[in-house]
Amino acid sequence: MKRLLHILVVLAPFAVAAQQDSGGYNRALAAFNAGDFDTAAPLFFQASESGGDADTKGKAEFFLAQSLAKKGLPVSAFISYAAIVNAGPSHPSYLKAVEGLVDMQQQLDEQNLIPSILNQAYSEEVRDKWVTLPKEVLARINYLVGTVSQRRMRFEEARSLLEAVPKDSRVYAKARYLLGVVLADPRFPGRPGEGEALDKEALAAFNASLSSNEPQVELKATQHLALIGLGRLHYRRGEYADATVAYEKVPRYTRYWDQSLFENGFARFQNEDFGGALGSLQALHAPQFAGAFQPESWILKSTVYYYSCLYDEVKTTLAAFDELYGPMAKQLEPFTAEDGDLVQAYNLVAAENRRLPRPVYLWLRNNERIREVMRVLAKLDEEKRDLSGGPWRGTPLATQTVASLEDVRGTLLQVGGTLARSRIREAADNLRTFSDQAEIIRVQTALDEKDLLQAGVDQKALLTRQSLYRPKMPGAAWNYWKFQGEFWIDEIGYYQYTLKRGCPAKTAEQQQP
Template sequence: MNQLLRLLVVLAPLAAAAQQDSGGYNRALAAFNAGDFDTAAPLFFQASESGGDAQVRGKAEYFLAQSLAKEGLLVSAFISYAAIVNAGPSHPSYLKGVEGLVDMQQQLDEQNLIPSILNQAYSDEVRDQWVTLPKEVLARINYLVGTVSQRRMRFEEARTLLEAVPKDSRVYSKARYLLGVVLADPRFPGRPGEGDTLDKEALAAFNVALSGTEPQVELRATQHLALIGLGRLHYRRGEYAEASAAYEQVPRYSRYWDQALFENGFARFQNEDFGGSLGSLQALHAPQFAGAFQPESWILKATVYYYSCLYDEVKTTLAAFDALYGPMAKQLEPFAAENGDLVQAFNLVASENKGLPRPVYLWMRNNERIREVMRVLSRLDEEKQGLRAGPWRGTPLAKQTVAALEDVRGTLLQVGGTLARSRMREAVDNLRTFSDQAEIIRVQTALDEKDLLQAGVDQKALLTRQSLYRPKMPGPAWNYWKFQGEFWIDEIGYYQYTLKRGCPAKTPETQTH
């Protein structure tokens, strides 16, 4: 009801002093109030383009954006609101334009352009005006500008903005999660002197995100990310059991489950749970993840075997890594140009290129910000088609709006291309790095085998004397099933290895070296 009252006040006709410039505006306003947005929008457009009263033009620009939004043309409305915000505080509808822009961000879930526009506009000049905005609008601005600050490593600024988001905001849990990421970042000012205090604050922020009460659609992904954030922070602190416990809470088959499996493999390895580490990797290497790009997981698997002195398994694992990722490195060479065309780079993820390894394509495409660019581009193209075929086709409004959409499309392609190129370089660097690590493990394995041979250690006899036992059961509600090479969907994620150790027992002489 309060929103309706505000709307009725906003839509009151202009004062009589401006009537001479407002004939078209008032006709547009009447049509808007009647819900006839097809009629209202072109009239508002004409009023906004007229050379009359500045107040009339400013209000017409705002209600044109409102009309576009009412017609479901959210990208077009976002462009109109952005023009008002970019005009600055002198615009007659400035604060309402800011509010409309934030509303479009929420409806579009646009994470690239709108946060940047708000960040650019968020200056000392307007801060006192913005505090008069509705509480939830200001909360979202603080969160969105905080995301930009975090990306640009302005950590103190990000902290201030994210801490300003109140508990009753719908983005509170998101803000707490991102605050945890900011505080846990090793580059945050004050480390290492205040590291322990910052870590505790980060842990608290992640836990608040986990206990959020926002709508489940928005909250669920944030909570999964908060669990991974907790796991990473515990891991960095050397608290490997706690890290593993956090990773294991990420639900099976959530969007982030494969990442949680991978990182849990490292946590278990560092906690000297070699069987648990291999169990996590067994799930990650199941056929259901055949399209995953996880080269480091094979290096971890080889490392676990190496520390268990199971050298045949080390060599088998590295051979699998070479077979899977060796060809990918060669396939990526034509796509890894340092200064390639950004639109071409984006096209690699917009539609699958047969020359690009599918796991790399899927990995690039799964980037959250790239996905958002693709989603907004799809919406933008739909709006262009509707404007060219709808009731405004051929009108100056349709022509100018389509031109503006084309400009934004070009900007989005540049943003998407920059993200795609960065992701491609990361894939190339990963393959080069882990190929080098594989070679180091391969050489060290050969040297250790030579040392055992020279020491007269019969490793095969050593392994034969050992017995393999069932892993410890987590509780009475669990069942044990021996893995026989079949991956059942209800078993993936619950694997646990038991390992023999091929390392000879240390003597007092070897322990002193």
């Protein structure tokens, strides 16, 4: 990413010779104040390229960025603001450009380049200057730089930045969620001695995110992630019932519901609620999730059956896993090369692609950072079309801005390609890992069946003597319906299995510790 930032540094100021016009800046400012940005922007461009004094030139660069923003060209404006920020605090419009850059990040919801630029600029030299920025701008900077610190595993730094986001900020819920993730990370420094204290702080951070009522578009999604974060923390602490409570609060059919179903299956299994675990997986394996990439869910399902000594069901589940995911591993092999072209990797995700298995393709497309690259690229291409055919068509301003947009497009393609290639390799590694686990379960099942046979245990008779009962009802308002192979949309997510156990009773000697 550092190399990509250097690419952005050279995009502006624009390197085109312009005829000096001492009155150009004043005429541009008059047009700007009158709301005539079509006239103002080319004049500011000329003034920024003239041989005038540094103060006027710097102001012209800033007002050019402002004009681009007001014309609805946030990517073009972001490039101009970034050039000023990269120039450093000696630039006469430095702090205003920082504020403008944060505004463009919010408009674009850009999570890759702009946070990295702010992170690179966030040095001891400028920190005292940045505290004079508007409170919400500084809060957003702390959050955005905190995301970079978290990705780079600089956990103490991330903690400090995220804790600095005030409660009345519009990014408070996001900052508290990410703070919870940081504090709960097993790699956080000092965890061996301070683990309990860190866990309590993480729980408080997740709960603060959940209790936030700030009017932000992403609030609900952030709070669903906070519920999953709570579930994971309780799970790691062995508090499996509490983990289940958190997972089951993620609303049905929301973006992260499939992930909560899967993880809740693990929590219920660890809590020895085998029927509940299979119920979560039954929902996850419904036709409505046919495009989901969840290979581990089948390994969990076979594990539940294995612990219940239901060996025929183990083999049926592993056969279903092989049928679904066996072909995918071979399909992914051509796309996992170390030296693969990054643009080609991105293009695998950018449009409907039949060369990738559809569940893997959808899994890639659901990655938030990849989605952000796609969104910004779409906006960038729209701006290129507007500039090439709008009122500035053929002007030096349009020519240079389109060239700068094309450079940023190349940078974003590299970022998107890196993310896509990493994600494809992760999918391939997951398939390999879970195929190996499936084989281990398959072998162990065969060995256990052999042991039962040699011990003279009639497992079929053992299962026949057992009765299946209806699961316990959660409350008086609930109805019981026997599942008959049909998936009704209003029933998915409420399944509960009851299981027989094919394990013979342990002898008194076997029960001794």
